[in-house]
Amino acid sequence: MLNIRAVNEEAYKYLIAIPPRYWSRSRFRTQAMCDTLDNNISEGFNSVLVQSRAKPIITMLDDIRLYLMKRWVMNRTKVASMDFDVCPKINKRLMKECNLSRYWIPR
Known part of the structure; x- marks a missing residue:
């Protein structure tokens, strides 16, 4: 103090x-x-899956795949439109990950 x-x-x-x-x-x-410890990430993800849980497993997995792809696109769009500076180490890591992800094939 x-x-x-x-x-x-x-x-x-x-x-x-x-x-x-x-x-x-x-x-x-x-x-x-x-007596219970809940993780906000898992709770948020579970709330998205409420509708999909009643579906057959293949359909449920397809819903999860689509949700994740939409989320990744939304996050990528947000990051692409950033208008502020990022710390050098973080920026270097981000560029490395961007370069590695260009070879990904969504299916």
Whole structure:
């Protein structure tokens, strides 16, 4: 806290007003507050599959394939229209992945 105070007095005052158990990692509880732990990614994916679950397996897999392809296209479109700078390491990795993905064949 002394280091934070030396850098920014306002941040120090803000944090002092809040109990440390809400912002300090050292004060977080190690036990879960509920008996199930759900991952937002899997929950979101499962919510997309609600309609497909009642279908035969091949049709369900085809629905999943189409959903993923549409999602990838949407994300690729968003990334292509970025108008801000990306960190050099991230940009290098992105260009590498783009170059590798040009050989992919959707089927």
